Amino acid sequence: MRKARIAVLVSGGGTNLQALIDAQKSGIIKSGEISLVVSNNADAYALERAKKADIKSLVISRKEYGDSFEDKITSTLEENEIDFIVLAGFMCILSEKFTSHFRDKIINVHPSLIPSFCGKGFYGLRVHEAALEYGVKVTGATVHFVNEIPDGGKIIMQKAVEILDGDTPEVLQRRVMEEAEWKILPLSVEKVSKEIIEG
Ligand code: GAR
Numbered sequence: 001m002r003k004a005r006i007a008v009l010v011s012g013g014g015t016n017l018q019a020l021i022d023a024q025k026s027g028i029i030k031s032g033e034i035s036l037v038v039s040n041n042a043d044a045y046a047l048e049r050a051k052k053a054d055i056k057s058l059v060i061s062r063k064e065y066g067d068s069f070e071d072k073i074t075s076t077l078e079e080n081e082i083d084f085i086v087l088a089g090f091m092c093i094l095s096e097k098f099t100s101h102f103r104d105k106i107i108n109v110h111p112s113l114i115p116s117f118c119g120k121g122f123y124g125l126r127v128h129e130a131a132l133e134y135g136v137k138v139t140g141a142t143v144h145f146v147n148e149i150p151d152g153g154k155i156i157m158q159k160a161v162e163i164l165d166g167d168t169p170e171v172l173q174r175r176v177m178e179e180a181e182w183k184i185l186p187l188s189v190e191k192v193s194k195e196i197i198e199g
Helices: 016-025 046-052 062-079 096-101 125-134 169-197
Strands: 004-010 033-040 057-058 084-087 106-111 138-145 154-160
Touching: 004 016, 004 046, 004 169, 016 033, 016 046, 016 169, 033 046, 033 062, 033 169, 046 057, 062 096, 084 169, 106 169, 125 169, 138 169, 154 169
Parallel strands: 004 033, 004 084, 033 057, 084 106
Antiparallel strands: 106 138, 138 154
């Protein structure tokens, strides 16, 4: 059976990329294969993770490509015959031109229960800072399709995580990753890969 060719777009540590690599090894992801990792940041540790797993990786930075940044990503994905794009800690907002070109073919993991603490300006640790500041007792993670509205596409999976007394943004970030992101991202990738190959 054909597998969906997956590109993972990253910017930083790449723990979600690692969860995908591990899920592919353990067979949780069986309908897709991670064929390419693209980072907008040459220093991203995610690139090391790709290298260790023998996955082709490359850097496409806004600094280098300026206005043709997205066009470069598009042509690279097409050259590599990518079926499905996973944003895993990719800290760039993509334009409508890009998201409509790959409609229903891009998913993202966000570290809150959308529609809370999401949209422009809510990324990484800032999301957890906002949740703690507000004083919510439950947060979590969401995997969703990507459209032109930041964090606004159709939800695929969500998982709730408890906030405990004394949590710092860093402690909460780690718990949300362990209990939610690293579980629902691989499950969502398998679900969407299967749908893609089954047409
Ligand atoms: C993750 O928590 C991810 O959900 C978040 O950044 C972190 C990246 O970690 N993404 C966003 O906030 C996107 N809006 P990682 O590089 O270790 O996977």
